[in-house]
Amino acid sequence: MLQAQPGGPVDRDLRELGALPTTYGEGLIARVEALAPQGVDAVFDAAGQGALPDSITLRGGTTDRIITIADPTAADHGVTFSSSGTPTPEALAELARRATIGELRITVAETYPLTEAAQAQTRSATGHTRGKLILLP
Numbered sequence: 001m002l003q004a005q006p007g008g009p010v011d012r013d014l015r016e017l018g019a020l021p022t023t024y025g026e027g028l029i030a031r032v033e034a035l036a037p038q039g040v041d042a043v044f045d046a047a048g049q050g051a052l053p054d055s056i057t058l059r060g061g062t063t064d065r066i067i068t069i070a071d072p073t074a075a076d077h078g079v080t081f082s083s084s085g086t087p088t089p090e091a092l093a094e095l096a097r098r099a100t101i102g103e104l105r106i107t108v109a110e111t112y113p114l115t116e117a118a119q120a121q122t123r124s125a126t127g128h129t130r131g132k133l134i135l136l137p
């Protein structure tokens, strides 16, 4: 979930991909229920900012088909944590190919010289970066 401003570029990108964006925070459950009155089949948490209890509620009390890649408290909630590990050279080559032909769009938020890696880490830790932070050799 992003704080995508209605009608803004992020909102438009998400709708183009077939997603219905909403905002996180207070009232999330009601907003998602309004968007999906038929119920929620699965939850993928990519933010890790405490959304697992709400996710379980939205799944009707079960942890089945909820997965997080970012919430270190997953085990406390009985939710599966998944880590992608290091991508293989073949997988990276395939992603590069898709980027070249426009099937994969990558947003660069900021670039930093390698000597400023610490600043990049500080920026990343805000949890509000919009795109990739690139370190230049």
Ligand SMILES: NC(=O)c1ccc[n+]([C@@H]2O[C@H](COP(=O)([O-])OP(=O)(O)OC[C@H]3O[C@@H](n4cnc5c(N)ncnc54)[C@H](OP(=O)(O)O)[C@@H]3O)[C@@H](O)[C@H]2O)c1
Pocket: 001, 002, 003, 004, 024, 025, 046, 047, 048, 049, 050, 051, 068, 069, 070, 082, 083, 084, 085, 124, 126, 127, 128, 129, 130, 131
């Ligand atoms: N397990 C793995 O294999 C794996 C792989 C890659 C990444 N990760 C983890 O996944 C997490 C996200 O990575 P990222 O690169 O996307 O981070 P990021 O670039 O810092 O983006 C964080 C996103 O989370 C949104 N956000 C912030 N607070 C939120 C909240 N309370 N609820 C919902 N969304 C919220 C932000 O939106 P706003 O700016 O609008 O607030 C922003 O779009 C990190 O913890 C990272 O370590 C795990």
